[in-house]
Amino acid sequence: MSAVVAAFRNQAAVCAAMGSPFTARLCALLAARLSPGGAVADRVLDWPGDPSNRADALPLRLAGALHALVLSGSDPGLVAVYPPQDAPADALWAAVARALETHAAFVLRRLDGPPQTNEAQRSAALAPGYLTIAAETGLPLVCSEIGASAGLNLVWDRFRYAFGAAAWGDPASPVHLAPDWRGPPPPLPAARVAERAACDRTPLDLRAPETEARLASFVWADQPDRLARLRTALGLARAEWVEVETADAADWLERRLANPRLGHAHVVAHSIMWQYMPQATRDRITALLAARGAVAQATAPLAWLRLEPDGTSPGAALRLTIWPRGDTRLLARADFHGAWVDWRGP
Numbered sequence: 001m002s003a004v005v006a007a008f009r010n011q012a013a014v015c016a017a018m019g020s021p022f023t024a025r026l027c028a029l030l031a032a033r034l035s036p037g038g039a040v041a042d043r044v045l046d047w048p049g050d051p052s053n054r055a056d057a058l059p060l061r062l063a064g065a066l067h068a069l070v071l072s073g074s075d076p077g078l079v080a081v082y083p084p085q086d087a088p089a090d091a092l093w094a095a096v097a098r099a100l101e102t103h104a105a106f107v108l109r110r111l112d113g114p115p116q117t118n119e120a121q122r123s124a125a126l127a128p129g130y131l132t133i134a135a136e137t138g139l140p141l142v143c144s145e146i147g148a149s150a151g152l153n154l155v156w157d158r159f160r161y162a163f164g165a166a167a168w169g170d171p172a173s174p175v176h177l178a179p180d181w182r183g184p185p186p187p188l189p190a191a192r193v194a195e196r197a198a199c200d201r202t203p204l205d206l207r208a209p210e211t212e213a214r215l216a217s218f219v220w221a222d223q224p225d226r227l228a229r230l231r232t233a234l235g236l237a238r239a240e241w242v243e244v245e246t247a248d249a250a251d252w253l254e255r256r257l258a259n260p261r262l263g264h265a266h267v268v269a270h271s272i273m274w275q276y277m278p279q280a281t282r283d284r285i286t287a288l289l290a291a292r293g294a295v296a297q298a299t300a301p302l303a304w305l306r307l308e309p310d311g312t313s314p315g316a317a318l319r320l321t322i323w324p325r326g327d328t329r330l331l332a333r334a335d336f337h338g339a340w341v342d343w344r345g346p
Contacts, residue, residue: 121338128186135187147273148198183343293323
C-alpha cells in the first residue's frame with residue numbers, strides 16, 4: 001500500500017509541475033483518503049505491479065477513468081465538481097468516492113490497461129529530430145513508430161511549427177505547435193516522408209468513435225487547450241489515415257528492418273512508451289537496432305529517435321542514433337507533453 005500512496009503523491013507533484021493543479025489535487029486526495037473497502041479501492045491499494053509513473057502509471061489510469069465518466073456525462077456528481085468548477089476538497093472527494101462505488105465495473109476495466117496519451121504536441125520535440133535526420137542524410141524518410149497508440153505523431157510533417165523565431169511546415173495546417181523553445185533553431189530542411197507505418201500492442205482505431213473518447217479521457221481535465229488540440233489532430237490524422245498494426249514491437253521491427261531501404265533513411269521512433277514494455281522486449285529491440293545498424297550503409301542509413309524519461313530532470317530526453325556512424329546524441333530535453341523544448345542541437 002505504501003508504494004501506491006507514494007505513486008499518487010509523486011504523480012500529484014508531477015501534475016503540479018506540468019500545469020495541472022486540478023489533477024495534482026485529485027491525486028493528492030486519492031493518496032490521502034483512499035482506504036480499503038470497495039472493489040476499486042481494494043484493487044488500487046493492493047496493486048500487484050509497480051504503480052509508479054515509471055512503470056504501470058496507476059494514478060493516471062484511475063484519473064483517466066474518472067475523467068471518462070465526466071466527459072461522457074455518466075456521473076453528474078463528478079461533472080459538478082470537475083473543471084471549470086473549483087469545488088472544495090471535501091466536495092470533490094465525496095463525488096469521487098461515490099463514483100468509484102457507483103461505476104466500479106467501468107473503473108476496474110479501465111485499470112486493466114496503461115494510459116494512452118497520444119499527445120500531438122510531442123511532435124514539437126520529435127519533429128526537430130526528424131528534421132535533423134533529413135538534413136544530415138539528405139534522403140527521404142521511412143518512418144516506423146512503435147507504441148504509436150492512434151498514430152497522431154505519424155503525421156508530424158503535416159503540422160505547422162514555431163521553433164522560437166523559426167518556423168517549419170504548412171502554414172495552412174489546422175495543427176499549429178509552438179512550444180516554449182529554448183536554444184538555437186533546429187535544422188529546417190525540406191524533409192519528405194516517403195512511407196509511414198506504426199504498431200502498438202493495443203492500438204486505437206482512428207475511425208472508431210470510442211477512440212476520441214478514450215484519448216480525451218487521459219487529457220488532464222483542467223487543460224482544455226490540450227483537449228482541443230487532440231481533437232484537431234485526430235481530424236488531420238484521419239484524413240492521412242495509416243493503420244496502426246496490432247503487434248509486439250520487437251516482432252514488428254524485425255519484419256520492418258529485414259531489408260534496407262536503399263535511397264531512404266529509415267527512422268525507428270517512439271515517445272513516452274518505453275517504460276510500458278517488458279524488459280525482454282526492450283532488450284530485443286536494442287539488440288536488433290544495433291545489429292541492423294552495424295550493417296547500415298550511407299545510402300540506406302538507420303536512425304533511432306526516441307523521446308523518453310531517463311531518470312534526469314527536467315522532462316524527457318530526446319536522443320538520436322544514426323547508423324552507420326552509430327553514435328548517440330542528446331538533441332534536447334523536452335516536457336513530457338511537448339509544452340517546452342530545450343534544444344541542444346545536432
